Amino acid sequence: MTNERREKIELVLGKRQNDITVVLENVFDPHNISAVMRSCDAVGVQEIYVLTTKIPRHKKWGERSSSSAAKWLTIHQFDNTEACFFQLRKKYTSVLTTHLSTDAISLYDLDLSRTVALVFGNEHEGVSNEIRALADGNFIIPQVGMIRSLNISVACAVSLYEAFRQKQAAGHYAGQKLGAEEYQMLSNQWGITNEKEK
Amino acid sequence: MTNERREKIELVLGKRQNDITVVLENVFDPHNISAVMRSCDAVGVQEIYVLTTKIPRHKKWGERSSSSAAKWLTIHQFDNTEACFFQLRKKYTSVLTTHLSTDAISLYDLDLSRTVALVFGNEHEGVSNEIRALADGNFIIPQVGMIRSLNISVACAVSLYEAFRQKQAAGHYAGQKLGAEEYQMLSNQWGITNEKEK
Numbered sequence: 414m415t416n417e418r419r420e421k422i423e424l425v426l427g428k429r430q431n432d433i434t435v436v437l438e439n440v441f442d443p444h445n446i447s448a449v450m451r452s453c454d455a456v457g458v459q460e461i462y463v464l465t466t467k468i469p470r471h472k473k474w475g476e477r478s479s480s481s482a483a484k485w486l487t488i489h490q491f492d493n494t495e496a497c498f499f500q501l502r503k504k505y506t507s508v509l510t511t512h513l514s515t516d517a518i519s520l521y522d523l524d525l526s527r528t529v530a531l532v533f534g535n536e537h538e539g540v541s542n543e544i545r546a547l548a549d550g551n552f553i554i555p556q557v558g559m560i561r562s563l564n565i566s567v568a569c570a571v572s573l574y575e576a577f578r579q580k581q582a583a584g585h586y587a588g589q590k591l592g593a594e595e596y597q598m599l600s601n602q603w604g605i606t607n608e609k610e611k
Numbered sequence: 612m613t614n615e616r617r618e619k620i621e622l623v624l625g626k627r628q629n630d631i632t633v634v635l636e637n638v639f640d641p642h643n644i645s646a647v648m649r650s651c652d653a654v655g656v657q658e659i660y661v662l663t664t665k666i667p668r669h670k671k672w673g674e675r676s677s678s679s680a681a682k683w684l685t686i687h688q689f690d691n692t693e694a695c696f697f698q699l700r701k702k703y704t705s706v707l708t709t710h711l712s713t714d715a716i717s718l719y720d721l722d723l724s725r726t727v728a729l730v731f732g733n734e735h736e737g738v739s740n741e742i743r744a745l746a747d748g749n750f751i752i753p754q755v756g757m758i759r760s761l762n763i764s765v766a767c768a769v770s771l772y773e774a775f776r777q778k779q780a781a782g783h784y785a786g787q788k789l790g791a792e793e794y795q796m797l798s799n800q801w802g803i804t805n806e807k808e809k
Contacts, residue, residue, distance in 0.1 A: 421757070428755040452765060454756035485757040521776055555775070557626040557784060558652035559619070559683040563768075567650060570765040571772045577753070578719055578773070586755060 414604055422603050425485075429459040429599070431590050432528040433576055434505060436462040436497070438544055439535040440565060446471065448566030449533070450482035456577040457586065459599070460487040464497045467535070485603070498547055505530040508548045510540040511568060513561070517553040525576035526583040533565050612802055620801050623683075624794055625787045627657040630726040631774055632703060634660040634695070636742055637733040638763060644669065646764035647731070648680035654775040655784065657797070658685040662695045665733070683801070696745050703728040706746045708738040709766060711759070715751040723774035724781040731763050 435453055440446055446463070453461055463471060470492055491497035501508060509523070510532040523529075532548060534540030545551065554563060554571055563571070580586065589596065633651055638644055644661070651659055661669060668690055689695035699706060707721070708730040721727075730746060732738030743749060752761060752769055761769070778784065787794065 425755065425757050448762060448765065451756075451758060451761065454758050455752075455754040455761060457755045482756070482758050521779070554653075554772070555779075556653040557623065557655045558649075558680070559623050560649060560652050560680050563649065563653060564646060564764075566762075567646065567765060567768040570761070570769055574752070574769045574773070575776070581719070581753075 419605055422600070422605055425457075426591065426596055426599055426603075427589050428457045428586050429591050430457045430580065430585060431459070431592065431595070432505075432585075433458055433525070433580070434460050434462060434501075434530045435569060435573070436464060436501065436508075436530055436532040438464045438532060438540055439467045439538075440533065441468045442536060443471070445536065445564070445566045447482070449569045450486055452566070452570040452573050454482040454485050456573045458486075458573060459591070459595075460489060462489045462491065462497055462501060462530070464491045464494065466492055466494055487599075494543060494547070501530050504528070507550070508532060510534070510545050510548045510551045511553065511572070512540045512545060512551050513553060514551055517551045520552050520554050520572055520575055523552055523575075525579045526585065529576075531569075531572055531576075533569050536565060617803060620798070620803060623655075624789065624797055624801075626655045626784050627789050627797070628655045628778065628783060629657070629788050629790065629793070630703075630783075631656055631723070631778070632658050632660060632699075632728045633767060633771070634662060634699065634706075634728055634730040636662045636730060636738055637665045637736075638731065639666045640734060641669070643734065643762070643764045645680070647767045648684055650764070650768040650771050652680040652683050654771045656684075656771065657789070657793075658687060660687045660689065660695055660699060660728070662689045662692065664690055664692055685797075692741060692745070699728050702726070705748070706730060708732070708743050708746045708749045709751065709770070710738045710743055710749050711751060712749055715749045718750050718752050718770055718773055721750055721773075723777045724783065727774075729767075729770055729774075731767050734763060 435449060435458060437446060437449060470490060489500065506528045508530045532540055532544060554568055633647060633656060635644060635647060668688060704726045706728045730738055730742060752766055
Protein backbone atom coordinates (compact mmCIF):
# COMPACT_ATOMS: atom_id res chain seq x y z
CA MET A 414 0.00 0.00 0.00
CA THR A 415 1.34 3.39 -0.99
CA ASN A 416 1.55 6.25 1.47
CA GLU A 417 -0.93 8.13 -0.65
CA ARG A 418 -3.41 5.28 -0.35
CA ARG A 419 -2.91 5.02 3.41
CA GLU A 420 -3.40 8.75 3.82
CA LYS A 421 -6.57 8.64 1.79
CA ILE A 422 -7.99 5.81 3.88
CA GLU A 423 -7.15 7.61 7.10
CA LEU A 424 -8.71 10.80 5.78
CA VAL A 425 -11.88 8.96 4.83
CA LEU A 426 -12.10 7.06 8.14
CA GLY A 427 -11.58 10.34 9.96
CA LYS A 428 -14.75 11.68 8.39
CA ARG A 429 -16.97 8.61 8.70
CA GLN A 430 -20.10 9.37 10.73
CA ASN A 431 -21.37 7.13 13.53
CA ASP A 432 -24.78 8.74 13.98
CA ILE A 433 -26.53 8.49 10.65
CA THR A 434 -27.53 5.49 8.56
CA VAL A 435 -29.75 4.45 5.69
CA VAL A 436 -32.30 1.62 5.76
CA LEU A 437 -33.49 0.15 2.46
CA GLU A 438 -36.78 -1.72 2.80
CA ASN A 439 -37.34 -4.18 -0.02
CA VAL A 440 -35.50 -2.06 -2.57
CA PHE A 441 -34.96 -4.57 -5.34
CA ASP A 442 -33.11 -2.86 -8.20
CA PRO A 443 -29.38 -3.52 -7.78
CA HIS A 444 -28.61 -0.27 -9.61
CA ASN A 445 -30.58 1.67 -7.03
CA ILE A 446 -28.83 -0.09 -4.17
CA SER A 447 -25.48 0.52 -5.76
CA ALA A 448 -26.25 4.21 -6.30
CA VAL A 449 -27.42 4.56 -2.69
CA MET A 450 -24.17 2.99 -1.50
CA ARG A 451 -22.13 5.46 -3.55
CA SER A 452 -24.01 8.33 -1.98
CA CYS A 453 -23.47 6.88 1.51
CA ASP A 454 -19.76 6.57 0.87
CA ALA A 455 -19.63 10.09 -0.57
CA VAL A 456 -21.06 11.74 2.55
CA GLY A 457 -19.34 9.45 5.06
CA VAL A 458 -22.24 7.23 6.07
CA GLN A 459 -20.46 4.02 7.10
CA GLU A 460 -23.26 1.57 7.64
CA ILE A 461 -26.39 0.66 5.79
CA TYR A 462 -29.28 -1.67 6.65
CA VAL A 463 -30.73 -3.75 3.84
CA LEU A 464 -34.06 -5.26 4.84
CA THR A 465 -35.69 -7.82 2.55
CA THR A 466 -38.97 -9.19 3.85
CA LYS A 467 -40.88 -9.42 0.57
CA ILE A 468 -38.10 -10.00 -1.91
CA PRO A 469 -35.21 -12.46 -1.94
CA ARG A 470 -32.13 -11.57 0.07
CA HIS A 471 -29.56 -9.80 -2.11
CA LYS A 472 -26.64 -12.04 -2.89
CA LYS A 473 -23.94 -9.73 -4.12
CA TRP A 474 -22.91 -6.11 -4.12
CA GLY A 475 -20.98 -5.92 -7.34
CA GLU A 476 -17.75 -7.79 -6.77
CA ARG A 477 -16.75 -5.69 -3.79
CA SER A 478 -13.97 -4.33 -5.95
CA SER A 479 -12.23 -1.13 -4.86
CA SER A 480 -14.40 0.82 -7.26
CA SER A 481 -17.56 -0.56 -5.66
CA ALA A 482 -18.89 1.49 -2.76
CA ALA A 483 -20.01 -1.76 -1.08
CA LYS A 484 -16.39 -2.52 -0.31
CA TRP A 485 -16.16 0.57 1.89
CA LEU A 486 -19.44 0.19 3.78
CA THR A 487 -20.65 -1.94 6.66
CA ILE A 488 -23.72 -3.67 5.31
CA HIS A 489 -26.26 -5.21 7.66
CA GLN A 490 -28.71 -7.57 6.01
CA PHE A 491 -31.99 -8.60 7.61
CA ASP A 492 -35.04 -10.46 6.43
CA ASN A 493 -36.90 -9.86 9.64
CA THR A 494 -38.22 -6.43 10.52
CA GLU A 495 -38.12 -6.88 14.29
CA ALA A 496 -34.53 -8.02 14.29
CA CYS A 497 -33.59 -5.14 12.04
CA PHE A 498 -35.26 -2.56 14.30
CA PHE A 499 -33.80 -4.15 17.40
CA GLN A 500 -30.32 -3.51 16.00
CA LEU A 501 -31.22 -0.09 14.62
CA ARG A 502 -32.60 1.10 17.95
CA LYS A 503 -29.36 0.26 19.70
CA LYS A 504 -27.61 3.07 17.83
CA TYR A 505 -30.17 5.44 16.37
CA THR A 506 -32.63 7.29 18.57
CA SER A 507 -34.69 8.54 15.66
CA VAL A 508 -35.97 6.52 12.69
CA LEU A 509 -37.58 8.51 9.89
CA THR A 510 -39.38 7.16 6.85
CA THR A 511 -39.92 8.76 3.45
CA HIS A 512 -43.51 8.18 2.48
CA LEU A 513 -45.78 10.43 0.44
CA SER A 514 -48.30 11.08 3.16
CA THR A 515 -50.05 14.18 4.37
CA ASP A 516 -48.49 14.06 7.82
CA ALA A 517 -45.00 14.30 6.43
CA ILE A 518 -42.69 17.20 7.13
CA SER A 519 -40.20 18.64 4.68
CA LEU A 520 -36.66 17.31 4.53
CA TYR A 521 -35.52 20.88 5.04
CA ASP A 522 -37.34 21.15 8.35
CA LEU A 523 -35.55 18.14 9.83
CA ASP A 524 -32.65 18.42 12.22
CA LEU A 525 -30.28 15.98 10.57
CA SER A 526 -27.36 16.82 12.81
CA ARG A 527 -28.93 14.52 15.40
CA THR A 528 -28.71 10.73 15.47
CA VAL A 529 -30.96 9.42 12.74
CA ALA A 530 -31.79 6.46 10.52
CA LEU A 531 -33.43 7.32 7.19
CA VAL A 532 -35.70 4.64 5.70
CA PHE A 533 -36.33 4.39 1.95
CA GLY A 534 -38.89 1.94 0.61
CA ASN A 535 -39.57 -0.37 -2.27
CA GLU A 536 -39.58 1.19 -5.77
CA HIS A 537 -43.29 0.56 -6.30
CA GLU A 538 -44.91 0.43 -2.88
CA GLY A 539 -42.70 2.77 -0.88
CA VAL A 540 -42.16 2.29 2.83
CA SER A 541 -44.58 -0.27 4.29
CA ASN A 542 -47.22 0.49 6.91
CA GLU A 543 -45.45 -1.92 9.22
CA ILE A 544 -42.26 0.11 9.13
CA ARG A 545 -44.09 3.42 9.33
CA ALA A 546 -45.77 2.22 12.53
CA LEU A 547 -42.38 1.42 14.03
CA ALA A 548 -40.76 4.70 13.00
CA ASP A 549 -40.69 8.06 14.75
CA GLY A 550 -41.74 10.24 11.87
CA ASN A 551 -42.08 10.70 8.17
CA PHE A 552 -40.60 13.27 5.82
CA ILE A 553 -40.88 14.21 2.18
CA ILE A 554 -38.61 15.85 -0.32
CA PRO A 555 -40.58 18.87 -1.51
CA GLN A 556 -41.60 18.77 -5.16
CA VAL A 557 -43.30 21.48 -7.18
CA GLY A 558 -43.39 19.79 -10.59
CA MET A 559 -45.93 17.98 -12.73
CA ILE A 560 -44.40 14.59 -12.00
CA ARG A 561 -44.42 13.63 -8.36
CA SER A 562 -41.94 10.87 -7.95
CA LEU A 563 -38.22 10.91 -7.60
CA ASN A 564 -36.14 7.82 -8.19
CA ILE A 565 -35.08 6.29 -4.89
CA SER A 566 -31.37 6.83 -5.56
CA VAL A 567 -32.04 10.51 -6.26
CA ALA A 568 -34.27 10.86 -3.18
CA CYS A 569 -31.61 9.22 -1.02
CA ALA A 570 -28.79 11.36 -2.43
CA VAL A 571 -30.75 14.58 -1.89
CA SER A 572 -31.55 13.54 1.70
CA LEU A 573 -28.00 12.47 2.48
CA TYR A 574 -26.53 15.67 1.09
CA GLU A 575 -28.91 17.77 3.14
CA ALA A 576 -27.70 15.79 6.16
CA PHE A 577 -24.13 16.42 5.02
CA ARG A 578 -24.77 20.15 4.74
CA GLN A 579 -26.31 20.33 8.21
CA LYS A 580 -23.73 18.09 9.83
CA GLN A 581 -20.87 19.98 8.25
CA ALA A 582 -22.28 23.26 9.54
CA ALA A 583 -22.50 21.61 12.98
CA GLY A 584 -18.85 20.55 12.84
CA HIS A 585 -19.41 16.81 12.42
CA TYR A 586 -16.67 16.50 9.82
CA ALA A 587 -14.08 18.40 11.77
CA GLY A 588 -12.74 15.50 13.80
CA GLN A 589 -12.90 11.70 14.11
CA LYS A 590 -16.33 10.43 15.06
CA LEU A 591 -15.90 6.67 14.85
CA GLY A 592 -15.07 4.99 18.14
CA ALA A 593 -11.50 3.70 18.47
CA GLU A 594 -12.64 0.09 18.16
CA GLU A 595 -14.66 0.59 15.00
CA TYR A 596 -11.93 2.76 13.48
CA GLN A 597 -9.35 0.04 14.11
CA MET A 598 -11.58 -2.71 12.76
CA LEU A 599 -12.30 -0.81 9.55
CA SER A 600 -8.70 0.22 9.22
CA ASN A 601 -7.76 -3.45 9.35
CA GLN A 602 -10.47 -4.43 6.88
CA TRP A 603 -9.33 -1.77 4.46
CA GLY A 604 -5.83 -3.16 4.52
CA ILE A 605 -3.83 -0.74 6.60
CA THR A 606 -2.73 -3.01 9.43
CA ASN A 607 -2.24 -6.02 7.22
CA GLU A 608 0.19 -3.99 5.19
CA LYS A 609 2.06 -2.89 8.31
CA GLU A 610 2.47 -6.50 9.44
CA LYS A 611 4.16 -7.60 6.23
CA MET B 612 -59.50 18.61 -18.65
CA THR B 613 -60.72 18.23 -15.08
CA ASN B 614 -60.66 21.14 -12.66
CA GLU B 615 -58.19 19.20 -10.56
CA ARG B 616 -55.84 18.92 -13.53
CA ARG B 617 -56.19 22.58 -14.37
CA GLU B 618 -55.46 23.56 -10.77
CA LYS B 619 -52.40 21.37 -10.70
CA ILE B 620 -51.04 22.89 -13.88
CA GLU B 621 -51.63 26.41 -12.59
CA LEU B 622 -49.97 25.53 -9.30
CA VAL B 623 -46.95 24.12 -11.12
CA LEU B 624 -46.68 27.06 -13.53
CA GLY B 625 -46.94 29.41 -10.56
CA LYS B 626 -43.78 27.90 -9.13
CA ARG B 627 -41.71 27.60 -12.31
CA GLN B 628 -38.46 29.56 -12.02
CA ASN B 629 -37.17 31.89 -14.74
CA ASP B 630 -33.68 32.41 -13.38
CA ILE B 631 -32.09 28.99 -13.17
CA THR B 632 -31.34 26.40 -15.82
CA VAL B 633 -29.31 23.28 -16.48
CA VAL B 634 -26.93 22.76 -19.39
CA LEU B 635 -25.96 19.22 -20.36
CA GLU B 636 -22.75 19.07 -22.39
CA ASN B 637 -22.46 15.88 -24.40
CA VAL B 638 -24.30 13.79 -21.81
CA PHE B 639 -25.11 10.69 -23.82
CA ASP B 640 -26.99 8.25 -21.58
CA PRO B 641 -30.74 8.75 -22.14
CA HIS B 642 -31.42 7.51 -18.60
CA ASN B 643 -29.24 10.26 -17.20
CA ILE B 644 -30.94 12.90 -19.31
CA SER B 645 -34.33 11.60 -18.31
CA ALA B 646 -33.38 11.62 -14.61
CA VAL B 647 -32.03 15.18 -14.90
CA MET B 648 -35.29 16.28 -16.50
CA ARG B 649 -37.31 14.76 -13.66
CA SER B 650 -35.19 16.66 -11.15
CA CYS B 651 -35.64 19.89 -13.14
CA ASP B 652 -39.40 19.41 -13.18
CA ALA B 653 -39.41 18.56 -9.47
CA VAL B 654 -37.75 21.82 -8.40
CA GLY B 655 -39.47 24.02 -10.98
CA VAL B 656 -36.64 24.51 -13.48
CA GLN B 657 -38.55 25.12 -16.72
CA GLU B 658 -35.86 25.11 -19.36
CA ILE B 659 -32.85 22.97 -20.08
CA TYR B 660 -30.06 23.29 -22.66
CA VAL B 661 -28.85 20.12 -24.31
CA LEU B 662 -25.56 20.66 -26.11
CA THR B 663 -24.17 17.92 -28.34
CA THR B 664 -20.90 18.81 -30.04
CA LYS B 665 -19.17 15.43 -29.82
CA ILE B 666 -22.10 13.04 -29.86
CA PRO B 667 -25.12 12.78 -32.15
CA ARG B 668 -28.03 15.08 -31.47
CA HIS B 669 -30.61 13.35 -29.26
CA LYS B 670 -33.68 12.36 -31.21
CA LYS B 671 -36.29 11.69 -28.59
CA TRP B 672 -37.11 12.31 -24.98
CA GLY B 673 -39.21 9.29 -24.18
CA GLU B 674 -42.49 9.72 -26.01
CA ARG B 675 -43.26 13.04 -24.36
CA SER B 676 -46.07 11.27 -22.54
CA SER B 677 -47.58 12.94 -19.47
CA SER B 678 -45.41 10.77 -17.27
CA SER B 679 -42.26 11.96 -19.02
CA ALA B 680 -40.69 15.08 -17.55
CA ALA B 681 -39.68 16.16 -21.07
CA LYS B 682 -43.30 17.00 -21.79
CA TRP B 683 -43.24 19.67 -19.09
CA LEU B 684 -39.91 21.28 -19.91
CA THR B 685 -38.69 23.72 -22.54
CA ILE B 686 -35.78 21.95 -24.16
CA HIS B 687 -33.20 23.89 -26.17
CA GLN B 688 -30.96 21.75 -28.33
CA PHE B 689 -27.66 22.98 -29.75
CA ASP B 690 -24.78 21.36 -31.53
CA ASN B 691 -22.74 24.52 -31.56
CA THR B 692 -21.20 25.85 -28.37
CA GLU B 693 -21.15 29.50 -29.41
CA ALA B 694 -24.79 29.53 -30.39
CA CYS B 695 -25.69 27.81 -27.12
CA PHE B 696 -23.78 30.36 -25.03
CA PHE B 697 -25.20 33.25 -27.02
CA GLN B 698 -28.70 32.17 -26.03
CA LEU B 699 -27.67 31.30 -22.47
CA ARG B 700 -26.08 34.68 -21.88
CA LYS B 701 -29.27 36.47 -22.83
CA LYS B 702 -30.98 35.17 -19.70
CA TYR B 703 -28.36 33.94 -17.25
CA THR B 704 -25.73 36.27 -15.90
CA SER B 705 -23.71 33.49 -14.28
CA VAL B 706 -22.69 30.18 -15.85
CA LEU B 707 -21.10 27.65 -13.50
CA THR B 708 -19.51 24.33 -14.41
CA THR B 709 -19.03 21.22 -12.33
CA HIS B 710 -15.52 19.98 -12.88
CA LEU B 711 -13.24 18.21 -10.44
CA SER B 712 -10.58 20.84 -10.34
CA THR B 713 -8.63 22.45 -7.57
CA ASP B 714 -10.02 25.91 -8.19
CA ALA B 715 -13.57 24.78 -7.57
CA ILE B 716 -15.67 26.06 -4.72
CA SER B 717 -18.20 24.00 -2.80
CA LEU B 718 -21.80 23.83 -3.95
CA TYR B 719 -22.72 24.96 -0.45
CA ASP B 720 -20.74 28.17 -0.79
CA LEU B 721 -22.62 29.24 -3.92
CA ASP B 722 -25.39 31.79 -3.88
CA LEU B 723 -27.95 29.91 -5.94
CA SER B 724 -30.72 32.40 -5.33
CA ARG B 725 -29.17 34.51 -8.10
CA THR B 726 -29.59 33.99 -11.84
CA VAL B 727 -27.52 30.97 -12.78
CA ALA B 728 -26.95 28.25 -15.37
CA LEU B 729 -25.42 25.02 -14.06
CA VAL B 730 -23.38 23.00 -16.55
CA PHE B 731 -22.92 19.23 -16.22
CA GLY B 732 -20.57 17.38 -18.54
CA ASN B 733 -20.15 14.15 -20.37
CA GLU B 734 -20.22 10.95 -18.28
CA HIS B 735 -16.58 10.12 -18.96
CA GLU B 736 -14.81 13.37 -19.71
CA GLY B 737 -16.80 15.84 -17.65
CA VAL B 738 -17.16 19.45 -18.69
CA SER B 739 -14.82 20.35 -21.57
CA ASN B 740 -12.05 22.93 -21.34
CA GLU B 741 -13.83 24.91 -24.03
CA ILE B 742 -16.92 25.30 -21.87
CA ARG B 743 -14.91 25.94 -18.72
CA ALA B 744 -13.15 28.81 -20.50
CA LEU B 745 -16.51 30.34 -21.39
CA ALA B 746 -18.00 29.93 -17.92
CA ASP B 747 -17.80 32.21 -14.89
CA GLY B 748 -16.78 29.66 -12.32
CA ASN B 749 -16.58 26.06 -11.29
CA PHE B 750 -18.03 24.25 -8.29
CA ILE B 751 -17.86 20.79 -6.80
CA ILE B 752 -20.18 18.72 -4.69
CA PRO B 753 -18.09 17.92 -1.61
CA GLN B 754 -17.25 14.26 -1.15
CA VAL B 755 -15.50 12.60 1.76
CA GLY B 756 -15.64 8.97 0.62
CA MET B 757 -13.30 6.43 -0.92
CA ILE B 758 -14.98 6.69 -4.31
CA ARG B 759 -14.87 10.14 -5.81
CA SER B 760 -17.46 10.21 -8.49
CA LEU B 761 -21.14 10.76 -8.34
CA ASN B 762 -23.41 9.81 -11.20
CA ILE B 763 -24.39 12.88 -13.20
CA SER B 764 -28.09 12.48 -12.39
CA VAL B 765 -27.26 12.34 -8.68
CA ALA B 766 -24.89 15.32 -8.94
CA CYS B 767 -27.51 17.33 -10.79
CA ALA B 768 -30.27 16.43 -8.32
CA VAL B 769 -28.13 17.38 -5.33
CA SER B 770 -27.22 20.70 -6.96
CA LEU B 771 -30.79 21.50 -7.99
CA TYR B 772 -32.15 20.72 -4.55
CA GLU B 773 -29.56 22.94 -2.90
CA ALA B 774 -30.74 25.67 -5.29
CA PHE B 775 -34.32 24.84 -4.33
CA ARG B 776 -33.50 25.12 -0.64
CA GLN B 777 -31.80 28.48 -1.07
CA LYS B 778 -34.41 29.87 -3.43
CA GLN B 779 -37.24 28.75 -1.19
CA ALA B 780 -35.59 30.47 1.76
CA ALA B 781 -35.30 33.59 -0.41
CA GLY B 782 -39.01 33.48 -1.27
CA HIS B 783 -38.67 32.44 -4.91
CA TYR B 784 -41.54 29.97 -4.69
CA ALA B 785 -43.94 32.36 -3.01
CA GLY B 786 -45.36 33.95 -6.15
CA GLN B 787 -45.35 33.63 -9.93
CA LYS B 788 -41.96 34.21 -11.51
CA LEU B 789 -42.59 33.43 -15.16
CA GLY B 790 -43.37 36.45 -17.30
CA ALA B 791 -46.98 36.77 -18.48
CA GLU B 792 -46.05 35.82 -22.05
CA GLU B 793 -44.14 32.67 -21.12
CA TYR B 794 -46.83 31.69 -18.62
CA GLN B 795 -49.52 32.00 -21.29
CA MET B 796 -47.49 30.11 -23.87
CA LEU B 797 -46.82 27.21 -21.52
CA SER B 798 -50.38 27.24 -20.29
CA ASN B 799 -51.51 26.83 -23.91
CA GLN B 800 -48.97 24.12 -24.59
CA TRP B 801 -50.08 22.22 -21.52
CA GLY B 802 -53.65 22.23 -22.72
CA ILE B 803 -55.42 24.79 -20.60
CA THR B 804 -56.52 27.28 -23.23
CA ASN B 805 -57.32 24.65 -25.82
CA GLU B 806 -59.73 23.15 -23.37
CA LYS B 807 -61.33 26.50 -22.66
CA GLU B 808 -61.90 27.08 -26.38
CA LYS B 809 -63.88 23.89 -26.84
